Amino acid sequence: MTRITVLELPGRMASSAAITHDVLATANRVSLAAGRPAPFEVRTLLCADAKARAPAAGTDLVVVPGLGVDTEEALLARIAAPDCRRAMRLLANAARAGSAIAASCASTFLLAEAGLLDGRRATTTWWFAPLFSRRYRDVVLLTDQIVVADWPIATGGAAMAQMDLMLAVVARFAGAGLAKACAGYLLLDGRTSQAPYMAITYLAGQDPAIAKAESWVRRNVARDFAIEDLAKAMAMTPRTFARRVAATCGLSPIRFVRRIRIETARFLLETTKRPVEEIARCVGYADASTLRRLMRSDTQRTPADFRR
Template sequence: MRNVTVLELPGGMASSLAIALDALKAANVLCVHAGRRAPFEIRSLKVTRASSCTFGSGDIVIVPGLGGFSEADLTARLSTPMVRRAVRLVEEARSAGAVVAASCAGTFILAEAGLLAGRRATTTWWLAPTFRKRYPDVELCAEQVVVADWPIATAGAAMAQMDLMLAVIAKFAGTRTAEDCARYLLIDRRASQVPYMAMTFLAGQDEQIARAESWLRKNIEREVTMDDLAAAAGLTSRTFARRLHTVCGMSPVRFAQRIRGEVATMLLETTRLSIDEIAQRVGYAEPSTLRRLLRRDTSHPPSRLRRPG
């Protein structure tokens, strides 16, 4: 049986905390009902200025979502005494040989502790630009829901806490138990955050990238080059590509594809236009190109994206 400590941070996301505890409890109950030993000894730890805990090798520490709805709010929270104490707790846990996992803005606590330096990680997609600027030594994979770079695992936006817990359960209680939990809790596995990313929100965090995004939407029916996008942003092509990667984590080609895909999805959901007509409206001469793009980003063919009626 592994000791699991779930940190309970003041102002943290209650849903994220509850998901972590409920998933672990479900794993224990399902194992016992199946005649197997409960895999986890679960405890929650309220983080205060004076919080302390003894960790051992093989223990697991879970950091739920930190909360916050803006970059400024998150930055302020990271400097509070309780969050700094949480940073110290995960440092101590990892030094003792514990596994550490965090989701959403809780991943910033791991990064603040230096645990993600040189590692692959993910975080909530809308804070990805902030994360990249603050921790350039982390290989951020913002499109992924979960990055399990054991003995550390990270997950994306708040409800990805469940995906994170299923990854932890699969690793330390077996895939059978994780699959049982997913069925019991009616959870569908999600491999990517891409379908949920709003490009206008990401691009809007940089004035010049936002200009390029707006220009592309107005010229979406035409063929566009990187030089066109850079000119719309008022930057050289090289500077534009570098800044775009910092803000959105993607190349100019991928940036254009994501915006075209967003518009195509909206048209599929709100009109009865054929896929051939939609392809032309978003700048693709070949409908097959749009089909491949949508299948890659959503894991569904265009027909599945249509709303009934």
């Protein structure tokens, strides 16, 4: 039996904590119904006071539900708070004792602050990705991914990625078959990327210069322009522009432009009856095959999917 401690902090996202317990309880019920032992023993550790102790000896996994913050200022204040600093120490001690760690959304910052992600691959919620990249340069951040299971540490993206993270936990500790059965009972579809949900306008708006660049791209989206043209229009060198885009959006200039082209194409597919070939030209691609390939790469969906 895998012993799991759910580390819950004040202000945690109620949905994230509930998802954690629901998936593990479902895994236990499904296993028992099949005549097998329950695979998980779950306890909750509330990190609300100074007397909170580390997870019990022999804990196999510590799960941290998402923190309930939605701005950079709130997040930075939260991770500097005494209870979060205490949680970081508890997590570091648990990792040294051999426990695996899993966290999603803003809680991934607790792992990074504790140094547990240094040299590892990880993900986080997409709108905090630029801050994460600037703050933790020793972490290989895979922003597009919903779950990065670099065991003994696994991380998840935005809030509802806790569901995907917990299915990864079930697969790791109790088998892929049980994880698939849980997904069926909970009516969950397979997802691998946050990219379809990333709002480029939200990210670009954090830097006036990049917001201006986004507007320029949208005005010129039908043109076949070079990144050098875009950088020049912003009165920047290509290198400076690339650095600003990466810091603000977590994207290269090429992917920044591509994301806007695909977002525009998606809007036209969903709101007009224009042929795909025409829409491809409207967003700067010479043919529909290029649009199909890039759209599938970025969104895991085809133009036909959006049109339906």
